[in-house]
Amino acid sequence: MADSGPSPSGAQRRARLDIDVVRHSDAWDNSGVTDAMVALAATTAFDFAPERKSEHYEVAILLADDAEIRTLNRTWRGKHAATNVLSFPADDNLSEPRPLGDVILGYETVAKEAGEQDIALTDHVCHLTIHGMLHLLGFDHDSDREAEKMEDLERRALASLGIADPYADSVVEVSP
Numbered sequence: 156m157a158d159s160g161p162s163p164s165g166a167q168r169r170a171r172l173d174i175d176v177v178r179h180s181d182a183w184d185n186s187g188v189t190d191a192m193v194a195l196a197a198t199t200a201f202d203f204a205p206e207r208k209s210e211h212y213e214v215a216i217l218l219a220d221d222a223e224i225r226t227l228n229r230t231w232r233g234k235h236a237a238t239n240v241l242s243f244p245a246d247d248n249l250s251e252p253r254p255l256g257d258v259i260l261g262y263e264t265v266a267k268e269a270g271e272q273d274i275a276l277t278d279h280v281c282h283l284t285i286h287g288m289l290h291l292l293g294f295d296h297d298s299d300r301e302a303e304k305m306e307d308l309e310r311r312a313l314a315s316l317g318i319a320d321p322y323a324d325s326v327v328e329v330s331p
Contacts, residue, residue, distance in 0.1 A: 172201045172255075173213045180220035182262040188218070188280050196281040196316065197258070200288035203312045214291060216284060217259040224261030239264045240283040242290035258287035278318045285312045 174197050176190040193216050201212070219227075221237035228234045228241060239261060245254040260283055269279040289305055296302035310320050 170201075171211045172198055173211070174198065175213070175215045176218065177215060178218045179223055180218060180262055182220050182266075183218040186262070186266070187277055192277060193218070193280065193284055196284035196312075197288050199312045199316055200285040200308070201292070203308050203315075204289065204292040204294070212253050212255050214255045214288065215257045216287075217257060219259050219261055221261045221263040224259055224264070227259060237261050237264045239268055240287045242287040244291050255288075255291040258284060258291065260284070260287075272321075274319075274321070278313075279321075281316060281318055282309065282313060282321050285309050 174194045176193050178184070178190075197214060197216060224241060225235070225237040228236060228238050231241075231243070241259045242256060243259070244256040260280065265279060265283060266276055269276040272279070286305075286309060289308055294301070294305040294308065296305050306322055310322065313320065
């Protein structure tokens with residue numbers, strides 16, 4: 156569990172985030188993606204999002220394979236395909252500590268996208284983790300205005316980790 160991380164310059168830690176990284180697929184084992192790196196990306200997204208009311212939050216990040224994420228995508232979204240990231244927000248009426256929900260990454264799709272975009276797998280995983288976390292924190296990209304706001308948070312969070320803007324030169328497709 157990680158409960159600390161970088162804060163945007165000038166900001167103080169507002170709330171605690173407990174992160175549980177769960178590996179559902181052995182495919183991630185030799186990928187260079189560490190639990191600490193995933194937790195850092197999640198904490199960074201949490202720190203860049205606006206103030207939350209609660210003092211304590213929890214999130215689970217599942218490192219799955221395409222078969223598992225395809226099943227989840229079909230069951231919960233009616234889409235019969237693997238995807239790179241899914242976010243499942245928790246029920247808003249849960250008591251403290253407040254679970255935010257789950258972020259699930261599909262290895263084969265994430266690795267394929269990183270290769271096609273010629274970016275480091277670890278950078279792409281950080282981007283998708285931040286993207287998924289922002290969904291759990293109430294951000295979306297259904298309209299151009301919402302997408303701009305979410306992408307700006309993603310850019311700033313990634314920059315704080317030393318990761319290049321994924322939207323700078325090309326369109327990066329991030330599944331909702």
